[in-house]
Amino acid sequence: MKAITITQESEPIQLVDIDTPEVSGDECLVKLSASAFNRRDQWIREGMYPGIQFGTVLGSDGCGVVAEGPAAWKGKKVIINPNVDWGDNPEVQSAKYSVLGMPTNGTLAEYIKVPAHRLKEKPDHLSDEEAAALPLxxxxxxxxxxxxxxxxxxxxxxxxxxxxxxxxxxxxFALAAGAEVYVTSGSEKKIERVKEAGVIGGFNYRDEKWAKEAAALGGFDAVIDSAGGNQLNNYLRIIKPAGRIVMYGSTTGYPEKVDVFRLFWSQAQIMGSTMGSDEEFVEMLDWVNKYQIKPTVDKVYELHDYLAAFDRFKAPDSFGKIVVRFQTTYI
Known part of the structure; x- marks a missing residue:
């Protein structure tokens, strides 16, 4: 079968032929119809991810049909929970925790072997490409x-x-929950686009006055952030008393300093978050089905255009998830 792996070649991402996995017991062999890329795949490509193991099949997100496995699953259209060994504590992942696609072989392949308990049925209202973009x-x-x-x-x-x-x-999710939602972006076009979905307004973070404008609204109960860096102090300026700043990434690195006075005086909480437990995966799917939530898919690529798909991460106009689909003629 064909798979996208990490190598030590000058272009680390390679489309190669490897053996189709063999399954036994409660394992399922899923014939993938679509897989989605995540930022971590690009970081692995750039050598910026810890514990890289060369030869690993990348990809954490996928949708497909169970080709082999227990009778209860065979023939079903499924998505895959990308958690590996979250552990028993719902508050935090275990020391053994990892995510499908490094070091365990992932979804950027024509087939993947996973235990049956990692599978959930694909939401009916989603296309294969949309469903593939959902899990992580x-x-x-x-x-x-x-x-x-x-x-x-x-x-x-x-x-x-x-x-x-x-x-x-x-x-x-915030809109489905009934919250009043605002955004930041470096693109006015992206702000206008999300307003069409129900977002009330947005702020261009390239404007030094954005935090002052945001604070004039009366503050925010929560900031959901993946950037980190020096914007943290702006979040402290706009957070309401006892509000929550939830950080699930740090794409701009470390802050040079933290306004500790604002932090303790506001009684704000700075909270870390990453992925989620298996129970939360089920809850998330319940919300997706109940509120008919659909992923925003930026662009769908064919498998042979995999490098263009990776390069799409660098495009300033990218918006949503990047997906690759598998044609039956490949298999």
């Missing part, structure tokens, strides 16, 4: 926005970096 980003956003951010009716929520795959889910 959806779970990350659900935990950060609903479970930790407390988004609900009567709360004002700011989602940073509108246009990213996870932020798009965060917007969708």
């Amino acid at each position: 980003g959806g779970l990350t956003a659900f935990r950060a926005t609903i479970k930790k951010g407390g988004a609900k009716t009567g709360k004002r929520v700011l989602v940073t970096g509108a246009g990213g795959g996870v932020s798009q889910f965060a917007i969708s």
Whole structure:
């Protein structure tokens, strides 16, 4: 079968032929119809991800049909929970925790072998490409926005970096919860686009006055952020007393300093979040089905265009998830 792996070649991402996995016991062989990319795949490509193991099949998100396995699953259209060994504590992942696609072989392949308990049936209202875009980003956003951010009716929520795959889910979940949603972005076009989905307004983070404008609204109950860096102090300026700043990433690095006075005086909470438990994965799917939430798919590529799909991460106009689909002629 064909698979996208990480190598030590000058272009680390390669489409190669490897053996189709063999399954036994409660394992299922899923014939993938579509897989989605995440920022971590690009970081692995750039050598910026810890514990890289060469030869690993990349990809954490996928949708497909169970080709082999227990009779209860065979022939079903499924998505895959990308968690590996979350552990028993719902508050935090175990020391053994990892995500499908590194070091365990992932979804950027024609077939994947996974235990049956990692599978959930594909939501009926989603296409294969949309369903493939759901698992990692959806779970990350659900935990950060609903479970930790407390988004609900009567709360004002700011989602940073509108246009990213996870932020798009965060917007969708916050809106479904009845929250008053605002965003930040470096693109006015992206701000206008999310306003069409129900977002009330947005702020261009390239404007030094954006935090002052945001604070004039009366503050935010929660900030859902993946950027980190020096924007943290702006979040402290706009957070309401006892509000929550939930950080699920740090794409701009470390802050040079933290306004500790604002932090303790506001009684604000700065909370870390990453992915989510298996129970939260089920909750997330319940929300997706109940509110008919659909992932925002930026672009769908054919398998042979995999490098163009990776390069799409660098495009300033990218908006939502990047997906690759598998044609039956490949298999």
